[in-house]
Amino acid sequence: MILYDNSILKLDYDPATDILEVAYPDLHDFLLVEIKYSIDQLIENVNNYDVKRLLLDSSRTVIAVNGERSREITSYLAASLCKTRLQKLARLQSPDSTVEVTAQSNIKHIETHLHLPFVLRNFTSRKEACGWLTTN
Numbered sequence: 001m002i003l004y005d006n007s008i009l010k011l012d013y014d015p016a017t018d019i020l021e022v023a024y025p026d027l028h029d030f031l032l033v034e035i036k037y038s039i040d041q042l043i044e045n046v047n048n049y050d051v052k053r054l055l056l057d058s059s060r061t062v063i064a065v066n067g068e069r070s071r072e073i074t075s076y077l078a079a080s081l082c083k084t085r086l087q088k089l090a091r092l093q094s095p096d097s098t099v100e101v102t103a104q105s106n107i108k109h110i111e112t113h114l115h116l117p118f119v120l121r122n123f124t125s126r127k128e129a130c131g132w133l134t135t136n
Contacts, residue, residue: 003045009038011045019133020046021055024091026062027070035073043080052087053133057126059092063099074106078114086118090129093122 003011003020008031012021022042025035046054063070081089091107094100107120123129 003049004041006038006041008034009042011042013045013049013051015049017053017130017134018051019053019055019130020049020051021057024056024058024061027065027073028062029065029069032065032069032073036076039073039077039080042077043084046081046084046086050085052085054081054086054089055092055126055129055133056089057092058094058099058103061094061099061103063102067102067105070102071106071109074103075110075113078110078116082114082117088133089118089120090133091120091122092126092129093124 001013001015003013005011008025009022013019014021025031025038027035045051065073091103094103107122110116111120121129121132123132
């Protein structure tokens with residue numbers, strides 16, 4: 001069921017598996033304020049539905065901002081998720097090596113600077129990610 005949908009984020013929740021699926025937004029300077037607002041909507045829905053499993057699809061993400069801006073958005077998302085009861089976050093990797101290098105750098109940064117109360121794993125396949133999310 002679609003919980004939220006705008007031009008930046010679409011939240012698709014499956015109550016049977018308790019998996020909330022969201023595509024990581026394209027990062028453009030002119031969208032950063034709207035992206036933060038959309039992340040706030042994501043967090044509100046994670047809290048309202050007490051979501052424990054999140055599938056973050058970065059496979060089609062475009063990054064058109066500098067590394068600092070990208071890190072800012074990633075850190076904002078991670079810090080916001082730390083305030084929820086999320087237990088597992090599966091991230092679908094980008095096939096674009098430039099995007100993936102930036103993403104891995106951002107992940108390393110948040111793992112160093114934040115105590116993540118959820119487990120974060122990267123996957124190249126949606127099937128594997130969903131399988132991991134649904135296992136105890």
